[in-house]
Amino acid sequence: MPELPEVETVRLGLAEALVGRRITGVETRRPDLRFPFPERFSERLAGATVQSLTRRAKYLLMSLSSGDLVVMHLGMSGRFSVIKGGVSATPGDYVYQNPGDPAHDHVVLAIDDGARVVYNDPRRFGFMLMMRADDCDRHPILRALGVEPLGPEWTADYAALRGRGRKANLKAFLMDQRNIAGLGNIYVSEVLHHARLSPNRAASCLADRFGRPTARAERLVPAVRDVLLRAIEAGGSTLRDYRDAGGERGSFQDTFAVYDREGERCVRPGCGGAVKRAVHGGRATYYCGRCQS
DNA sequence: ACTGTACCCTGTAGGC
DNA sequence: TGCCTACAGGGTACAG
Numbered sequence: 001m002p003e004l005p006e007v008e009t010v011r012l013g014l015a016e017a018l019v020g021r022r023i024t025g026v027e028t029r030r031p032d033l034r035f036p037f038p039e040r041f042s043e044r045l046a047g048a049t050v051q052s053l054t055r056r057a058k059y060l061l062m063s064l065s066s067g068d069l070v071v072m073h074l075g076m077s078g079r080f081s082v083i084k085g086g087v088s089a090t091p092g093d094y095v096y097q098n099p100g101d102p103a104h105d106h107v108v109l110a111i112d113d114g115a116r117v118v119y120n121d122p123r124r125f126g127f128m129l130m131m132r133a134d135d136c137d138r139h140p141i142l143r144a145l146g147v148e149p150l151g152p153e154w155t156a157d158y159a160a161l162r163g164r165g166r167k168a169n170l171k172a173f174l175m176d177q178r179n180i181a182g183l184g185n186i187y188v189s190e191v192l193h194h195a196r197l198s199p200n201r202a203a204s205c206l207a208d209r210f211g212r213p214t215a216r217a218e219r220l221v222p223a224v225r226d227v228l229l230r231a232i233e234a235g236g237s238t239l240r241d242y243r244d245a246g247g248e249r250g251s252f253q254d255t256f257a258v259y260d261r262e263g264e265r266c267v268r269p270g271c272g273g274a275v276k277r278a279v280h281g282g283r284a285t286y287y288c289g290r291c292q293s
Numbered sequence: 294a295c296t297g298t299a300c301c302c303t304g305t306a307g308g309c
Numbered sequence: 310t311g312c313c314t315a316c317a318g319g320g321t322a323c324a325g
Binding site: 002003006034058073074075076077078123125126127141177184185186187237239240241242283284 | 316317318319320321
Binding site for chain 1: 295296297298299301302303304305
């Protein structure tokens with residue numbers, strides 16, 4: 001479900017509810033999500049104050065006063081809901097009020113102002129890890145990530161460096177979180193359309209034979225930034241079930257150029273091509289066969 | 294090292 | 310209505 005813009009939107013809502021507040025109680029309702037919960041997860045969380053809530057790629061990083069860092073990933077169907085009100089100390093004591101099935105509420109945090117933060121995840125591809133904040137750069141799951149798409153390291157030089165000699169196509173290249181971390185199936189299609197690049201073209205097109213960035217790399221880099229920033233501004237995309245921490249839908253899906261628009265006309269002025277659907281690595285890709293090359 | 298595929302899990306939409 | 314299949318925004322573990 002959530003790609004970088006959705007995770008960033010969730011982060012904003014969670015930060016408002018959590019930063020500077022103390023977690024008074026934690027309830028985990030099953031032993032695992034995608035992975036087992038960390039050892040003594042609830043005990044290490046309860047009583048801690050949240051110092052910051054940041055994002056790395058599609059990961060949420062919750063930094064605690066204890067020096068622990070909680071690393072959270074929403075997988076395909078993970079959702080955080082902030083539920084205001086109530087003063088009970090029992091985490092599970094809250095009134096379910098958001099869309100979704102309460103049977104998949106897997107984690108409940110009780111906050112010192114009486115609010116609840118509930119993690120719901122039907123498919124359970126999401127996960128939560130805990131590590132010492134000092135160790136997070138050494139943790140394999142974060143260490144393997146490529147550059148942040150909205151950060152200063154995402155440059156045409158970097159794209160050329162990573163793409164050089166690669167036979168994998170641009171769809172796979174952008175989906176690979178080791179290259180650039182935060183894009184997913186929706187935004188890769190949208191970015192490639194914006195950059196007028198075919199998803200079928202080999203990633204090697206980003207570098208010339210000397211390893212210098214090509215015109216295609218120069219188009220790709222700002223396209224990533226533009227699409228993501230616009231999507232964040234729109235509160236992300238809601239196809240089916242994505243909601244932010246306040247239960248609100250995103251609106252970026254209303255301005256998709258290609259995603260889920262097979263057969264429709266390309267929105268690029270003067271193009272008029274038809275949006276095609278292809279499958280790369282088992283995932284649908286949408287693109288205009290006329291203006292993307 | 295790189296690339297492609299199967300798989301994890303549940304819900305939903307569409308065909309019959 | 311029910312049953313079946315395909316598919317869904319994620320990442321990982323392999324085999325070649």
